[in-house]
Amino acid sequence: MRLSKYNYKHRLSDDVLLIMNTLTGAVDLVEPKVARVLFNRSSDTSALNDLDPETRTLLKSRGYLTDMSEEQYVRESLETYYRSHPALQFTICPTYKCNLACPYCFQSDIHQDSPTLDLAQINEIFQAMDQMVHLKPEAAVQFELFGGEPFLARNQSQVEYILQQAIERSWPILSITNGTELGAYFPFLQKHSAHFRHMQITLDGPKEIHDQLRKYRNNSGSYDLICSNITFLLEHHIPVTVRINTGRENVRHLPEMFAGFERLQWTSSPDFSCQIAPINDNFNTGKVAGFQPESDLLKQLHLLFPDWEATRRRYKVSLGYFMEKKLRILRKAMFDTDDDHYYFDLSGCSASKRHNLVFGADGRLYPCVETVGFPDYSIGSYLQGLHLDEEKWQRWHRDIVVNDKCRHCNLAPLCGGGCVLKGSRDGELRDFESNCSDTRQYLKTYLDLHRDRLLESYCQ
Amino acid sequence: MKSLTKNKDLWTNLSAKDLEEITVPMACCQKASIQINNPTKKAI
Known part of the structure; x- marks a missing residue:
């Protein structure tokens, strides 16, 4: 033993x-x-x-x-997982252009004169996707729209053509959109609402705060329009997650925001949820304004909302993907949560499983939506036929068996090695090292915040 | 010693079938997550 x-x-x-x-x-x-x-x-x-x-x-x-042999168990579990979860997540970026100019957006470097897909290119994309599905016929396919802003009104004909193609293949549709120009798509969305599995739309604060961050190029705000479009989606039973990008400056506005969601009656919709997502520094620049370590965010949330679990339930709020992932065992233990957040997963981010294939607006293929528009990270191209650099894509296959650092870490099964992009110094991923962020401090903070409750339960 | 999780919920007690059926949230994309002006990478 x-x-x-x-x-x-x-x-x-x-x-x-x-x-x-x-x-x-x-x-x-x-x-x-x-x-x-x-x-x-x-x-x-x-x-x-x-x-x-x-x-x-x-x-x-x-x-x-x-x-x-724990190593063998981990290896076998991962093999079972990969074998039994054949999946393909296709993402199309119809354009990298956006009608907003949010100060923190990682795509702000991407030229606003970057290309927009035409119908011939879209057909090439779907041919490439069909080819991938043919090679992996048992895979569950998910389809996503990303950008730039995918739902720009001026791209309506191309975007609806893309969506129609996905619908004909019975692929569930997800989208990440700023939500400002969805009005142009209302008739289409209404007609095909059942095909939309999920839309993620960002609000970064109450109106006056949001409008400073999510602003048009002429500095006007987008809050009212986005809210009215979210209401439309919920009324038509299209699931919406409101994403709140947080930094040191805007967390304190969350109570007001949540109250606003309640006033708009969003929180009573079964199709509504919201997610607190701290802005990150995936390229490890150390220069992200307002960056707040996860542990600090956790402390601030518990100060603002002394009964954080009740707040989660009332406003249907969760934390960002990695924050949830690392707390899933402890929340289960303390609150007997048996929701979607309690799951077994020994790999890192969604891109680490080599399920993701992103079709950029520039004719290139990318392994992760957060790399689009950065050619160094490209893993192939799709114009004039599908050209996939399998060897380069394979370097994104990361889990706690593959990652050296994870093999010696007692917390590895909790975080799975984290975001692949964060662990890479360049697009080649030749010197990959798992980026642990402040996982250890984060867990310590969570347990310190719940010390009294835990001690009480020990005495009961 | 007081157990806060039940033995039946331990992941190592999941059967191969459980593992096959388990669902894992897929989305971790965070559009706001990368520093804006990546100094080392040139966008198109």
């Missing part, structure tokens, strides 16, 4: 520690004596004899002590 390499501990008081096994998902409260044995630095397991047989059995059933 050995100690699991995925054991984690956090001291709650002199007498109680929380222990967690990030591979099994076990969370337990123990006295220091047990923790001392589990976190004994030497590989000598004779200290286990200090524990009574019942505790040893319990620790084994929870995975803190193990006989199995």
